[in-house]
Amino acid sequence: MSVLANDGFARKLKPVMVSGREVLPIIEGGKGVGASNGKSAGAFAAAGAVGTFSGVNQLEFDAEGKVIPLVYQGKTRRDRHEELVENGIRAAISHAKMAHDLAGGKGRIHVNVLWEMGGCERVLEGLLAGAKGLVHGVTCGAGMPYRLSDIAEKYNVYYHPIISSMRAFRALWKRAYSKSQHLLGSVVYEDPWLAGGHNGLSNSEDPKRPEDPYPRVAELRRFMNEVGLNDTPIIMAGGVWHLKDWEHWLDNPEIGPIAFQFGTRPLLTKESPIPEAWKHRLMTLDEGDVFLNRFSPTGFYSSAVNNDFIRELRGREERQVPFATEPTGYMTEPFPFGPRKRPHYITPEDMERATRWIAEGYSEPMKTPDETLMFVAPAKANEILVDQIECMGCLSHCRFSNWKDHDDYTTGKKADPRSFCIQKTLQDIVRGGDSEQNLMFSGHNAYKFKQDPFYSNGFVPTVRELVDRIVTGY
Ligand SMILES: Cc1cc2nc3c(=O)[nH]c(=O)nc-3n(C[C@H](O)[C@H](O)[C@H](O)COP(=O)(O)O)c2cc1C
Ligand code: SF4
Numbered sequence: 001m002s003v004l005a006n007d008g009f010a011r012k013l014k015p016v017m018v019s020g021r022e023v024l025p026i027i028e029g030g031k032g033v034g035a036s037n038g039k040s041a042g043a044f045a046a047a048g049a050v051g052t053f054s055g056v057n058q059l060e061f062d063a064e065g066k067v068i069p070l071v072y073q074g075k076t077r078r079d080r081h082e083e084l085v086e087n088g089i090r091a092a093i094s095h096a097k098m099a100h101d102l103a104g105g106k107g108r109i110h111v112n113v114l115w116e117m118g119g120c121e122r123v124l125e126g127l128l129a130g131a132k133g134l135v136h137g138v139t140c141g142a143g144m145p146y147r148l149s150d151i152a153e154k155y156n157v158y159y160h161p162i163i164s165s166m167r168a169f170r171a172l173w174k175r176a177y178s179k180s181q182h183l184l185g186s187v188v189y190e191d192p193w194l195a196g197g198h199n200g201l202s203n204s205e206d207p208k209r210p211e212d213p214y215p216r217v218a219e220l221r222r223f224m225n226e227v228g229l230n231d232t233p234i235i236m237a238g239g240v241w242h243l244k245d246w247e248h249w250l251d252n253p254e255i256g257p258i259a260f261q262f263g264t265r266p267l268l269t270k271e272s273p274i275p276e277a278w279k280h281r282l283m284t285l286d287e288g289d290v291f292l293n294r295f296s297p298t299g300f301y302s303s304a305v306n307n308d309f310i311r312e313l314r315g316r317e318e319r320q321v322p323f324a325t326e327p328t329g330y331m332t333e334p335f336p337f338g339p340r341k342r343p344h345y346i347t348p349e350d351m352e353r354a355t356r357w358i359a360e361g362y363s364e365p366m367k368t369p370d371e372t373l374m375f376v377a378p379a380k381a382n383e384i385l386v387d388q389i390e391c392m393g394c395l396s397h398c399r400f401s402n403w404k405d406h407d408d409y410t411t412g413k414k415a416d417p418r419s420f421c422i423q424k425t426l427q428d429i430v431r432g433g434d435s436e437q438n439l440m441f442s443g444h445n446a447y448k449f450k451q452d453p454f455y456s457n458g459f460v461p462t463v464r465e466l467v468d469r470i471v472t473g474y
Contacts, residue, residue, distance in 0.1 A: 009473035012250050013243065016233045016259045019108045019137035019158040019185045024049045026470055027235055028463075029263030030112020030139055031197065032056030033423070034430040035274050035441070036266065038095035039065075042102025043271045043463035045109050050259075052110040052139060053099050055127055056117050057084060057394055057423065058091035059430065061098065067431070072392055077403055081393030085119040089126030096131035108136045110160065114198070115143035116298055118393045118405040121151065128155035137185045142198050142300060143396075146172060149180035158185030160235070164192040164200035166220040173227060184232055187224065188261060189217050191238030192301070196263045196443035199292060199301040207292045207301060213239070218254045230256065237261035241445050241452070244473035262470070264443035268455065270462045275432040278440060281305065283455060287447045297400035297419045305440040309425065312380075316418050319357050319375040320368065321350035337365055337373065344373065369414040376417075387421040394423035 015022040028044040030036050030052035037058065041051030060068040070087050074080040092111065099109045113124050128135065128151070140148050141162030152159035161177070161184075163169045169187055177184055192201040193210035201207055217234060224232060233256075240246065240260045249255045267274055268282050289306050295313045296302045304310055323344040324331040333351040334343035346354065354365070357375040364381035365373040376384070391401040398404075400419035402411045422439065429438035449455050454469055461469065 009244060009247075010471045012247065013471060014250070014257075016257050017231070018050055018233060018259065019110065019160075021108055021136075023107050023259075024467065024471065025233075025259035026050070026467055027110075027237075027259055027261040028052045028266050029196075029237055029261045030054045030056075030110065031263060031267075031441070032112070032114065032117075033426045034059045035272075036112070037273045038098025039102065040266060040269070040271045040273060040463065041095070041099040041109055043269075044266070044467070045099065045103035045107030047464045047467040048107050049467055050108045050110055050137075051099055051103065052112050053092075053095040055088070055092040055095075055111040055113045055123060057088050057427070058095055059427075060087060060091035061094050065098075074392075077391050077393050077401075078409060080391070081118055081403075081405060084392045084394060085122050085126075088119070088123040089130065092123065092127040093130040096127065096134040100131075100134040109134065110137040110139050111135050112139045114298075115140055115145040115148070116300075116396045117142075118395050118403075120396065121147065124151055125154070128157060139188060141188070141190065141200065142298065144168070144172060146176045149177045149183065152183045153180050156183070158183050160185045160188055162188040162190050162200075162237070163220075164190050165202065165216065166223050168200070168202075169220060170223055173223075178227065181229070184229070186233040186235045186259070187220065187229075188235040188237055189213065189220055190261075191236075193238075193292070194303075194444045195238030196290075196303050196446075197441045198296060198298060199303055201292075201301045214249070214255075217249075221254060221256045225256070233257040233259050235259045235261050237263065238443065239445055241265065241448050242474050243470060247473075264446050265466060265470075266463065267442070268449060268460055269466050270460055274430065275435070277432075277435045278429065279460065281307075281435050281440065282442070282446055283449050283458065285442075285447045285450060290442045290444045290446050295419055297398045297416075297422050298395060299397070299399050303442060303444060305442050305446070307440055308436040309438055309440070313418070313420065316374055316376060319353075319362055320372045320418075321346050321354060322370075322372050324371075335365075335373070337367075346373070366417045367414070368418055369416050374417055381417075384417045387424055388415050390424075391421065392423060 016025045026049040028051045032054040037053050041053040044051030072080045137158040139160040148159050191213050192199040327345045330347045331345040337344045362375040364378045388401045396405045399416045402415045404411045425439045
């Protein structure tokens with residue numbers, strides 16, 4: 001804790017008890033698939049903070065630190081899903097070992113999983129069984145992980161649910177977590193308007209009206225105090241850049257013990273596993289370049305850089321017309337669809353638009369689950385179909401391919417061509433694929449890389465340098 005003994009702002013930062021040890025109140029946010037890993041997590045822990053490697057379909061590393069390529073052999077989605085789960089366990093164990101070795105006994109090591117990832121419970125249990133003593137805590141969001149506390153009990157690790165409202169935590173507490181209070185390591189409040197990755201906006205929250213996190217976290221603290229969780233830290237995630245801006249949260253009884261999670265800033269460190277092109281792109285972003293969208297096959301909102309990949313999805317969303325299978329009301333114009341060219345009826349205005357899109361090369365109409373026709377170029381239509389066929393079941397429910405990881409293995413809904421295969425694109429970008437043509441998750445504050453003097457002249461810090469900088473308040 002020597003770093004906190006410095007004078008100035010650092011003196012105001014209090015160490016917090018996280019997963020059984022006092023650490024700096026600085027947490028590395030877990031980032032799938034491979035945007036935080038054993039190397040980055042080990043570096044955060046070695047700096048006296050909390051490192052979080054992603055346990056979401058990680059890449060497996062060999063003893064020399066090289067990625068072991070994964071080629072799926074299975075003929076069916078179920079077979080490939082099994083391979084994905086087995087690989088996920090092996091890979092996560094390799095990252096736990098790497099993080100543990102690099103940490104040198106300092107800080108804490110957490111693993112992050114998404115409750116809605118395919119085979120989540122199996123991967124998590126496989127990892128915790130295979131990496132006993134190496135992982136101190138599990139952070140888990142995306143969905144309502146009621147069973148998280150049972151798994152934590154079974155393996156005697158701390159658990160850190162990620163929620164975006166007091167109500168969500170209250171439901172988890174009442175139904176499950178109150179029975180495992182001693183292992184509840186913290187409650188992570190993730191700002192659903194600002195954090196990178198998937199965002200937990202509820203139906204009653206307006207994506208265009210961001211809400212101040214202070215009253216929301218104070219409300220969470222009130223509830224936590226009511227049920228005896230006064231000493232359990234809250235971890236504030238999303239939109240945290242300079243801790244100076246959060247000074248009024250420190251030593252504040254309305255907030256209680258507090259730590260801060262960083263997801264976007266660690267992307268630009270020497271240990272960060274993302275490709276160089278992604279790092280460079282982060283340094284050039286302007287305000288508004290990252291925005292909330294609803295394209296993810298999980299059905300959640302998510303925050304990503306507005307690049308060619310997102311623009312192409314926006315184009316699909318725009319090139320859509322509703323149809324009826326019989327002429328009704330204004331839907332009078334027959335549009336031939338499918339191999340048998342069956343007439344589908346659309347409005348005269350939509351017929352004009354569709355004719356224009358076809359002339360522009362978007363000549364392949366595809367049906368969506370919302371009774372619309374969406375127009376794409378033939379090559380894109382083919383890519384969508386191939387991606388759906390090659391699905392390896394990475395989610396518990398996939399809107400893009402209709403895969404489900406249990407029961408009858410289908411969501412029972414039509415596959416939605418307005419979404420995309422998140423597994424394919426995230427695996428591609430983390431392996432060095434084109435950052436314009438792939439999904440680039442990012443927090444909304446990423447434009448600050450360009451403005452913050454810490455990064456001037458293209459400076460990329462080590463994790464240790466970043467942590468040292470953060471404790472100064474900047
Ligand atoms: C590239 C990227 C990937 C992410 N992936 C995950 C993830 O797999 N699981 C998760 O719980 N959070 C994920 N997050 C959220 C971070 O862990 C963190 O909570 C968030 O980024 C904090 O907000 P900030 O981006 O403003 O720093 C991701 C964030 C980014 C930027
Ligand atoms: S199609 Fe859906 S479930 Fe299948 S691998 Fe892609 S994102 Fe995952």
